[in-house]
Amino acid sequence: MEPKTKLLDQMRLVIRLKHLSIRTEYAYITWTKRFIVFHEKRHPKDMGAEEIRAFLTHLALHRHVAASTQNVALNALLFLYRDVLKQALPELGTFERAKRPRRLPTVFTREEVTMVLAQLAGVHYLMAGLLYGAGLRLMECLRLRVKDVDFAYHQIVVRSGKGEQDRVTMFPRSIEDALQRHLAKVQRLHEADLAEGYGDVYLP
DSSP, X not given: OHHHHHHHHHXXXXXXXXXXXXXXXXXXXHHHHHHHHHTTTOOGGGOOHHHHHHXXXXXXXXXXXXXXXXXXXXXXXXXXXXXXXOOOOOOOOOOOOOOXXXXXXXXXXXXXXXXXXXTOOHHHHHHHHHHHHSOOOHHHHHTOBGGGEETTTTEEEEOXXXXXXXXXXXXXXXXXXXXXXXXXXXXXXXXXXXXXXXXOOBOO
């Protein structure tokens, strides 16, 4: 087990050096673990294209994963070999591809979104309002800091978003008053934490 733990630590380090997102890190580490366990805990350096094909085929035929999920697993393993183990893999060839869903995604109407938001309160209401009204991703919302909200210009600075890029987005006027009240509360906590020597305080 020790070599596998060191390998995953090494993979985590490479992911962070490349500034990939936390969700990507979690997905890549998880799929690498599953790949190792599937092949009875053999070390990936002792495996190759044949074992990758077998694993991906198993996901499609027996686990019935979505095509996007299979693609994430494939990308994780390619990253493992190319960027962590520094091994050039031969062509994978053909393997069973997961079926892509034929149904169209369901998109809420404005009325349905309003009904959902009406069932929420407090921090959950603010978070849902930011996700919908400001177009934030979940992790972007969870990492939002007090200094990222600019009421004078009615905007939010999203730091280290997808692709490790910063961007600016507008925040919805419908939750402005609630956000002001919440920030006043968080500001008091922020000042108390600064007095104790702590750093930034996140919105939630």
